[in-house]
Amino acid sequence: MTLRLLLDEALSPNTAAYLRQLGYDALHVSALDALGFDDPEIVALAQREQRVIVTPDLDYGYLLLTTPSAPSAVLLRLKDRRKEHVNMLLAFYLPNVIEPLNRGALVLIEDDDMRIRFLPSATSHD
Numbered sequence: 800m801t802l803r804l805l806l807d808e809a810l811s812p813n814t815a816a817y818l819r820q821l822g823y824d825a826l827h828v829s830a831l832d833a834l835g836f837d838d839p840e841i842v843a844l845a846q847r848e849q850r851v852i853v854t855p856d857l858d859y860g861y862l863l864l865t866t867p868s869a870p871s872a873v874l875l876r877l878k879d880r881r882k883e884h885v886n887m888l889l890a891f892y893l894p895n896v897i898e899p900l901n902r903g904a905l906v907l908i909e910d911d912d913m914r915i916r917f918l919p920s921a922t923s924h925d
Contacts, residue, residue: 802897804873805850807841808834811882814853814889821890826850838862845870851900853889855880860905868920871900874907884910 804825806815811827818825826848828834833844838858845852852859852872863869873896875885892913896906903921907914 802893802900803848803850804853805831805841805845805848807852807854807856809855810853810875810885814882814886817886818889818893821893823893825853842866842869845872860907863905863918869903869918871902871904871918872906873900874905876907876909878910 802823804815804818804823806825806827808828812829815825815827815830828836828841831844831848833841836844838856839862841852842862846868850870852870853875854872855875855877857874857876859872860874863872877884877888888908892906892908896904896915899915899917900906903918905916905918907916
């Protein structure tokens with residue numbers, strides 16, 4: 800099963816193109832005319848589109864943990880935010896978190912680490 804990703808405006812549209820080359824269904828918010836949307840609007844869009852949010856905006860963590868049926872998200876807490884570094888980390892970690900993200904999770908990627916926290920609405924793996 801692949802991931803349907805929605806990259807927020809703090810990330811480069813080129814990162815979405817790179818992820819598509821890797822086989823992911825990745826869209827940048829600009830492709831959905833969603834530039835300038837606030838965080839709750841992006842969450843609602845991701846819910847409608849059934850997409851995982853990818854963002855360096857750590858405020859999404861609290862929002863998603865308190866939103867019923869919240870979409871999954873990949874939160875990027877990086878010192879190095881160059882798109883080449885972001886692309887490298889996403890290419891490395893995404894294959895390992897497809898199942899948790901499809902169940903309902905927050906994945907925190909740092910420059911040298913990755914953590915997973917399941918959302919309250921996560922589906923069990925039974």
